[in-house]
Amino acid sequence: DAGVIQSPRHEVTEMGQEVTLRCKPISGHDYLFWYRQTMMRGLELLIYFNNNVPIDDSGMPEDRFSAKMPNASFSTLKIQPSEPRDSAVYFCASSFAVRGELFFGEGSRLTVL
Protein backbone atom coordinates (compact mmCIF):
# COMPACT_ATOMS: atom_id res chain seq x y z
CA ASP A 1 0.00 0.00 0.00
CA ALA A 2 1.44 3.38 -0.95
CA GLY A 3 2.41 5.69 1.87
CA VAL A 4 2.11 9.46 2.00
CA ILE A 5 3.60 10.90 -1.15
CA GLN A 6 5.19 14.34 -1.24
CA SER A 7 6.68 16.38 -4.02
CA PRO A 8 9.10 17.83 -4.74
CA ARG A 9 11.66 16.09 -2.54
CA HIS A 10 14.05 18.99 -2.90
CA GLU A 11 13.41 22.57 -3.90
CA VAL A 12 15.96 25.35 -4.21
CA THR A 13 14.59 28.77 -5.01
CA GLU A 14 15.42 32.41 -4.69
CA MET A 15 13.94 34.80 -2.20
CA GLY A 16 10.66 36.23 -3.40
CA GLN A 17 9.68 33.26 -5.53
CA GLU A 18 6.50 31.26 -5.02
CA VAL A 19 6.89 27.73 -3.69
CA THR A 20 4.23 25.03 -3.88
CA LEU A 21 4.60 21.77 -2.00
CA ARG A 22 2.29 18.86 -2.72
CA CYS A 23 1.00 15.92 -0.74
CA LYS A 24 -1.06 12.82 -1.43
CA PRO A 25 -2.25 11.21 1.81
CA ILE A 26 -2.82 7.53 2.39
CA SER A 27 -6.13 6.47 0.88
CA GLY A 28 -8.86 6.34 3.50
CA HIS A 29 -7.13 8.63 5.96
CA ASP A 30 -9.33 11.53 7.01
CA TYR A 31 -6.76 13.74 8.72
CA LEU A 32 -3.92 15.52 6.98
CA PHE A 33 -1.19 17.51 8.69
CA TRP A 34 1.55 19.83 7.46
CA TYR A 35 4.65 20.09 9.66
CA ARG A 36 7.86 22.04 9.32
CA GLN A 37 11.14 20.81 10.81
CA THR A 38 14.24 22.85 11.56
CA MET A 39 17.18 22.22 13.85
CA MET A 40 16.29 25.20 15.99
CA ARG A 41 12.55 24.67 16.41
CA GLY A 42 12.09 20.96 15.79
CA LEU A 43 8.82 19.72 14.29
CA GLU A 44 6.15 22.40 14.23
CA LEU A 45 2.55 21.85 13.20
CA LEU A 46 1.52 24.37 10.58
CA ILE A 47 -2.04 23.32 9.78
CA TYR A 48 -4.27 20.28 9.77
CA PHE A 49 -7.36 19.20 7.89
CA ASN A 50 -10.19 16.83 8.72
CA ASN A 51 -12.21 15.55 5.79
CA ASN A 52 -10.63 18.24 3.60
CA VAL A 53 -11.67 21.07 5.95
CA PRO A 54 -8.97 23.14 7.68
CA ILE A 55 -9.38 22.71 11.42
CA ASP A 56 -6.47 24.60 12.94
CA ASP A 57 -4.10 26.89 11.05
CA SER A 58 -2.74 28.68 14.09
CA GLY A 59 0.73 27.33 13.34
CA MET A 60 0.95 29.00 9.94
CA PRO A 61 3.70 31.54 10.52
CA GLU A 62 2.23 34.40 8.51
CA ASP A 63 0.06 35.34 5.58
CA ARG A 64 2.75 34.29 3.15
CA PHE A 65 1.77 30.70 3.91
CA SER A 66 -1.43 29.11 2.67
CA ALA A 67 -2.68 25.54 2.43
CA LYS A 68 -5.52 23.89 0.58
CA MET A 69 -7.06 20.48 0.38
CA PRO A 70 -9.41 20.44 -2.62
CA ASN A 71 -10.17 16.73 -2.26
CA ALA A 72 -9.37 13.74 -0.10
CA SER A 73 -6.33 12.75 -2.08
CA PHE A 74 -4.46 16.00 -2.53
CA SER A 75 -3.17 18.95 -0.54
CA THR A 76 -0.85 21.86 -1.24
CA LEU A 77 1.20 24.17 0.92
CA LYS A 78 2.13 27.41 -0.77
CA ILE A 79 4.63 30.06 0.28
CA GLN A 80 4.46 33.38 -1.53
CA PRO A 81 6.81 35.21 -1.42
CA SER A 82 9.43 32.88 -0.02
CA GLU A 83 12.16 34.07 2.34
CA PRO A 84 15.47 32.48 3.46
CA ARG A 85 14.01 31.82 6.93
CA ASP A 86 11.47 29.50 5.33
CA SER A 87 14.27 27.04 4.58
CA ALA A 88 13.31 23.79 6.31
CA VAL A 89 12.02 20.32 5.70
CA TYR A 90 8.27 20.30 5.24
CA PHE A 91 6.48 17.09 6.12
CA CYS A 92 2.99 16.02 5.25
CA ALA A 93 1.38 13.36 7.42
CA SER A 94 -1.96 11.61 7.42
CA SER A 95 -3.94 9.52 9.88
CA PHE A 96 -7.23 7.70 10.27
CA ALA A 97 -9.60 8.02 13.24
CA VAL A 98 -6.92 10.04 14.86
CA ARG A 99 -5.25 8.97 18.02
CA GLY A 100 -2.05 10.60 16.88
CA GLU A 101 -0.73 7.68 14.86
CA LEU A 102 0.61 9.79 12.05
CA PHE A 103 2.16 8.41 8.91
CA PHE A 104 4.68 10.82 7.45
CA GLY A 105 5.75 11.41 3.90
CA GLU A 106 9.43 11.59 3.05
CA GLY A 107 9.41 15.37 3.28
CA SER A 108 10.21 18.26 0.98
CA ARG A 109 13.52 19.97 1.70
CA LEU A 110 13.19 23.65 0.85
CA THR A 111 16.16 25.96 0.47
CA VAL A 112 15.48 29.64 -0.14
CA LEU A 113 18.55 31.56 -1.23
Added chain:
Amino acid sequence: QKEVEQNSGPLSVPEGAIASLNCTYSDRGSQSFFWYRQYSGKSPELIMSIYSNGDKEDGRFTAQLNKASQYVSLLIRDSQPSDSATYLCAVTGAGSYQLTFGKGTKLSVIP
Protein backbone atom coordinates in the same frame (compact mmCIF):
# COMPACT_ATOMS: atom_id res chain seq x y z
CA GLN B 1 1.43 27.10 25.24
CA LYS B 2 1.77 23.35 25.20
CA GLU B 3 5.35 22.18 25.61
CA VAL B 4 7.08 18.85 25.29
CA GLU B 5 10.59 18.73 26.68
CA GLN B 6 13.33 16.23 25.91
CA ASN B 7 17.04 16.13 26.58
CA SER B 8 18.65 16.73 23.21
CA GLY B 9 21.53 14.38 23.94
CA PRO B 10 23.45 12.88 22.38
CA LEU B 11 22.87 9.84 24.54
CA SER B 12 25.55 7.25 23.97
CA VAL B 13 25.11 3.66 25.12
CA PRO B 14 27.14 0.52 24.36
CA GLU B 15 25.62 -2.19 22.24
CA GLY B 16 23.50 -4.53 24.33
CA ALA B 17 22.80 -1.99 27.05
CA ILE B 18 19.47 -0.41 27.99
CA ALA B 19 18.81 3.05 26.57
CA SER B 20 16.48 5.26 28.60
CA LEU B 21 14.83 8.24 26.94
CA ASN B 22 12.72 10.72 28.87
CA CYS B 23 10.07 13.31 28.10
CA THR B 24 7.99 15.74 30.12
CA TYR B 25 4.92 17.65 28.96
CA SER B 26 3.13 20.73 30.20
CA ASP B 27 -0.53 20.09 29.29
CA ARG B 28 -2.06 18.17 32.20
CA GLY B 29 -5.04 17.27 29.99
CA SER B 30 -2.91 15.41 27.46
CA GLN B 31 -4.40 12.07 26.58
CA SER B 32 -2.25 10.29 24.02
CA PHE B 33 1.49 9.81 23.99
CA PHE B 34 3.81 8.60 21.28
CA TRP B 35 7.40 7.85 20.50
CA TYR B 36 8.64 8.36 16.97
CA ARG B 37 12.03 7.38 15.63
CA GLN B 38 13.72 9.50 12.99
CA TYR B 39 16.85 8.40 11.19
CA SER B 40 19.07 11.12 9.82
CA GLY B 41 17.59 12.54 6.64
CA LYS B 42 14.43 10.47 6.95
CA SER B 43 10.89 11.05 8.15
CA PRO B 44 9.59 10.19 11.62
CA GLU B 45 8.09 6.75 12.08
CA LEU B 46 5.88 5.63 14.94
CA ILE B 47 7.38 3.02 17.24
CA MET B 48 5.22 3.17 20.38
CA SER B 49 1.95 4.63 21.59
CA ILE B 50 0.63 4.70 25.16
CA TYR B 51 -2.64 6.04 26.49
CA SER B 52 -2.89 5.03 30.15
CA ASN B 53 -0.61 5.07 33.15
CA GLY B 54 1.86 2.25 33.47
CA ASP B 55 4.08 0.29 31.14
CA LYS B 56 3.53 -0.95 27.63
CA GLU B 57 5.95 -3.39 26.09
CA ASP B 58 6.53 -4.17 22.42
CA GLY B 59 9.54 -6.33 21.70
CA ARG B 60 12.66 -4.56 22.89
CA PHE B 61 10.75 -1.34 23.52
CA THR B 62 8.89 -0.34 26.68
CA ALA B 63 6.96 2.90 27.03
CA GLN B 64 6.17 4.17 30.50
CA LEU B 65 3.59 6.82 31.35
CA ASN B 66 3.02 8.70 34.60
CA LYS B 67 0.28 11.30 34.10
CA ALA B 68 0.53 12.61 37.66
CA SER B 69 4.16 13.53 37.05
CA GLN B 70 3.49 14.46 33.40
CA TYR B 71 6.28 12.17 32.38
CA VAL B 72 6.70 9.60 29.65
CA SER B 73 9.74 7.48 28.91
CA LEU B 74 11.00 4.94 26.42
CA LEU B 75 13.30 2.08 27.30
CA ILE B 76 15.18 0.20 24.61
CA ARG B 77 16.58 -3.11 25.79
CA ASP B 78 19.53 -4.85 24.13
CA SER B 79 20.34 -1.69 22.17
CA GLN B 80 21.65 -2.24 18.65
CA PRO B 81 23.65 0.09 16.40
CA SER B 82 20.56 0.19 14.16
CA ASP B 83 18.72 1.92 17.02
CA SER B 84 20.96 4.96 16.54
CA ALA B 85 18.52 7.72 15.62
CA THR B 86 16.68 10.69 17.05
CA TYR B 87 13.70 9.77 19.20
CA LEU B 88 10.80 12.19 19.25
CA CYS B 89 8.24 12.32 22.02
CA ALA B 90 4.80 13.51 20.91
CA VAL B 91 1.70 14.37 22.91
CA THR B 92 -1.90 15.25 22.06
CA GLY B 93 -3.72 17.93 24.01
CA ALA B 94 -6.99 17.63 25.85
CA GLY B 95 -9.83 17.19 23.37
CA SER B 96 -7.46 17.75 20.49
CA TYR B 97 -6.02 15.63 17.73
CA GLN B 98 -3.12 17.98 17.42
CA LEU B 99 0.26 16.40 18.12
CA THR B 100 2.97 18.47 19.77
CA PHE B 101 6.48 17.10 19.32
CA GLY B 102 9.53 17.47 21.48
CA LYS B 103 12.78 18.39 19.74
CA GLY B 104 14.04 14.86 20.15
CA THR B 105 16.88 13.00 21.83
CA LYS B 106 19.69 11.74 19.64
CA LEU B 107 20.70 8.21 20.57
CA SER B 108 24.00 6.69 19.56
CA VAL B 109 24.57 2.96 20.17
CA ILE B 110 28.28 2.18 20.15
CA PRO B 111 29.28 -1.26 18.80
